[in-house]
Structure formats: C-alpha cells, structure tokens
Amino acid sequence: MIQTVRGTRDILPSDMPLWHRVEAVAREAFRRYGFREIRTPIFEKTELFARGVGEATDIVHKEMYTFTDRARQGSEGESLTLRPENTASVVRAYIQHKMFADKSPGELTKLYYIGPMFRRERPQAGRYRQFYQIGVEVMGSSDDAAIEAEVMEMLDWFLKELKITNTTLLINSVGEPASRAVYLETLREAIRPNLDKLCGDCHHRFETNALRVFDCKVESCQTVVATLPTITDSLDEASRQHFEQFKAHLDARGIAYTVNPRMVRGLDYYTRTAFEIVGHDGLGAQNTLVGGGRYDGLSETIGGPPTKGFGFAFGLDRMVMALSEAEAESLRAADAPSIFIVFLGEAARAHSFVVAQQLRAAGVAVAMEFEDRKMKKAMAAADKSRATYALIVGDNEVATGKYGLKNLKTGEQESLTLDEIILRLN
RNA sequence: GCGGGUAUAGCUCAGUUGGUUAGAGCGCAAGAUUGUGGCUCUUGAGGCCGUGGGUUCGAGACCCACUACCCGCCCCA
Numbered sequence: 001m002i003q004t005v006r007g008t009r010d011i012l013p014s015d016m017p018l019w020h021r022v023e024a025v026a027r028e029a030f031r032r033y034g035f036r037e038i039r040t041p042i043f044e045k046t047e048l049f050a051r052g053v054g055e056a057t058d059i060v061h062k063e064m065y066t067f068t069d070r071a072r073q074g075s076e077g078e079s080l081t082l083r084p085e086n087t088a089s090v091v092r093a094y095i096q097h098k099m100f101a102d103k104s105p106g107e108l109t110k111l112y113y114i115g116p117m118f119r120r121e122r123p124q125a126g127r128y129r130q131f132y133q134i135g136v137e138v139m140g141s142s143d144d145a146a147i148e149a150e151v152m153e154m155l156d157w158f159l160k161e162l163k164i165t166n167t168t169l170l171i172n173s174v175g176e177p178a179s180r181a182v183y184l185e186t187l188r189e190a191i192r193p194n195l196d197k198l199c200g201d202c203h204h205r206f207e208t209n210a211l212r213v214f215d216c217k218v219e220s221c222q223t224v225v226a227t228l229p230t231i232t233d234s235l236d237e238a239s240r241q242h243f244e245q246f247k248a249h250l251d252a253r254g255i256a257y258t259v260n261p262r263m264v265r266g267l268d269y270y271t272r273t274a275f276e277i278v279g280h281d282g283l284g285a286q287n288t289l290v291g292g293g294r295y296d297g298l299s300e301t302i303g304g305p306p307t308k309g310f311g312f313a314f315g316l317d318r319m320v321m322a323l324s325e326a327e328a329e330s331l332r333a334a335d336a337p338s339i340f341i342v343f344l345g346e347a348a349r350a351h352s353f354v355v356a357q358q359l360r361a362a363g364v365a366v367a368m369e370f371e372d373r374k375m376k377k378a379m380a381a382a383d384k385s386r387a388t389y390a391l392i393v394g395d396n397e398v399a400t401g402k403y404g405l406k407n408l409k410t411g412e413q414e415s416l417t418l419d420e421i422i423l424r425l426n
Numbered sequence: 427g428c429g430g431g432u433a434u435a436g437c438u439c440a441g442u443u444g445g446u447u448a449g450a451g452c453g454c455a456a457g458a459u460u461g462u463g464g465c466u467c468u469u470g471a472g473g474c475c476g477u478g479g480g481u482u483c484g485a486g487a488c489c490c491a492c493u494a495c496c497c498g499c500c501c502c503a
Contacts, residue, residue, distance in 0.1 A: 128503095286503075
C-alpha cells in the first residue's frame, strides 16, 4: 500500500490533545507578552533562504526541498523552496509590508508563527523531514538586552506551564560579524598545529565552520578543544557589554542559565546573543528543545532597511515528546465526551437524536452510537468512550421526560429532566 | 551522505539446533436469560511470518538483494 513519505508522519487523534495543549499554552504566552500571529507561505523563492539562512549552511547546502516552478511564456520557471525555517520569511514579510513604517523609534514589532518546516535530513528520534515549529521574532530599531531577557522569561513561563522541568538554558554571545571573523581566524590558527589530533569530521569542520569543532563528541577532539580560545575572549566591547546586560536582566528575573562559551549555532545570521534550551527527558540524541538568537543585519542581507532582530523557534514535535507521561495521560483523558447516550429500542433511539441535538445546542459534548444494541453493550461503549456520564434513554424516560444520568466514575445515578442535566453540566 | 539494528494478528511481542494445523497478552466480537459499564469466566474472528530471489526433502527461522521503520553520525527544532 502507499504509505507516508520517509520522514513524514500522521499525527493521530490520540496525540492531538498534546499538540493542542502545547499550542494553546504557547498562544497564551504570546498573548501575555504582546506577540501577534503571522502566517507566511510554505514555499518562497529559493533566493530568500540562500541569502537569509546562508549559502554555506548545511540547511541551504544540502537539506532544502527545492523545485523549479513551471515555466511561463518567455521566461524560465523560477526556483522555489519549501521553507526550512521561518525567520527569513518573517523578516521578508516585515520588509515587504513595511511594518517598520508606522512605528515610533523604539517601538518593536513582535510576531509569532506556527507551522510546518521542511528539511531533507535523515530522520531519527525527534527529527522529521516535515516538522513543526513555533517561533517568535522581535524586530525594530532597538537591540536592548531586556528584549532577550523578556523572551527568556516568556519561555520560562511556557515550560513551567507545560510542566516540562529538567531543562537547561544555555547562553552565549557570538559577537558582531566583524569580531567573529577575527575570532574565527584566531581559532583556526590555534587549531592548525593540532590538526593531526582531530577526527575526520573535525578536519572537515576546520575547513567549513571551525566553530563546530567545539561540538565534536570524539574524546580526543575534546582534549584539544579544551585548550582552544573561546569566543568570549575576543568579543568586541559592545557585544561584551550587551552580554553582561543580558545576564543581569536574567538574574533580576530569577531565571537560571548556564553560560556555554562553546555553544555555537548553525545559521549564518546570528549575532551577539545565542541560546538553546536543552531537555533531558524523553528525547533521543536530538535534545535541543528551543534554539534562537539575535540576528541584527538579517534584514539588510535580504534587501531591507537596517533592523535589529531577536527570535527563537522550538520544535513542536520535540516539545510534545518532552511532555511527561502523567501530563500526556491527563490531557488524553480530558479529550472525552461529557455524555454518552445509551438508548433502548427504536422509539428511544429516535427520541435520543432530539435529546442529543438539544444537549449539543446547549454546549455539551455528546457521543452516541447509531446502532440499537443490548444495554450491556451500550454501557460498555459508554465506558470505553471515557465519557463522564451515561444518559439512559428508554421507553420510560421518553414517557416521563426524566432521564437516567449515571456518573460513570462513581456509579451514582439520578433521574433528571433535560434542563436539570444541562444545568448540572454547566 | 555514512554506520548499526529491526521487520510474525489492529497493538506489544514469543517462536528452541530448519520439521507437519503459527502462539501469548492486550484490543475486537459473541455469551454467562429480562433496562446498567469497569472485575471475572467461556467461546470466537483475525496472519501472502515486509517484498523478491536462493539453499534444502522441508524455511517464519539460514543466505543474497530490495524496501520500510528504529537508533546513532553529520547537522539541527
């Protein structure tokens, strides 16, 4: 039979309550912190990602789903790409719709998005070719470190609300592009005499992105890494101060963090603040839950006005995996009807449709089967549905207008009118 | 792109050194007499044993290829 494409999957109804919960808590966080939703197209011109994300990154280099659009008369079909991330698109929209134009100096544009992204990587635990991200972008003329701190505070609330504990916030400053370039040279010079002690992957990293040598898991590489200068040592003064302020803001908010001078992030556009939140439970090797940073200058890269920016994205798939078993179970349990109608006989069946209609009109989640079954079977179905109550409708009930409302948890049963039942459930 | 593992019922898995009708638990269906679920008991349905080739008197088991999934590397959410 035809199955899902490698790396893609169906999210089935039994998991939907978990997804909805993560989304709902995120939206509530965004509401409280003044973010508004934006939706950008799922595909864009390839050039946007090539320039925005960076030609040299693995994402652009080997992971994009790129295709040529059908040619129109007299012109070539243009190259389009399924979005591998959303920051470039959001910044594009910010520029295209001139969101900066009606703002006072200092006023920020705070946006959030939620939707699927596409990367052609090898699937494994917590990594899919179509995956879902929720993210925010703060754009404007200000680069106050309080912006970063406030976003960390929001994430802190978000994770606590989802009862995802046992996470670590890692922060670092990667500096301005100029000082980073200087540091990269320093780093390469420091690595060069030790090249023979490094693994094959690190040789490759040395050529393409020397910063990534820090991430190597090979033990012999780590002994070399320990001797290398960190980016902190060569930060430009402005970035150093910005980082100090960021930490002070976090301290003032009581948010715990770990400075990791060796944490680097893969996308080209990051400047100054970079951060990750890593989880430790229920995730495989892909344990980065949230990643983000500052991207001053990205706007200019794709043809916009000078703009400061800061944002993050988290993987919805991974966030759902990080939910505790207990939390998942209680979310699933809440995804059940309030009332399951058990009817007996043809007349009661016809009457039940009307009862169901009235209950639903009053806002009650009602389930019922359409087949006339033995009461024992109907009760078993009610139990299986995890409904709070079974509503018993037989000939007696039809005649008197009083129905048996049985609480399936406690086993207690009362005889009530429809109005009384509706009142009971509200 | 590279490495390792797995593939048997709807689900989770057993299946001896190759041997005759393919197993369990859960789930599903029916029953334990009248309009009351959960627990228990009885019975039942449900399998091209991933696909294709090979070895053999005989393959779910062994060999090869392919495919899919899982885990890891690279990289990332």
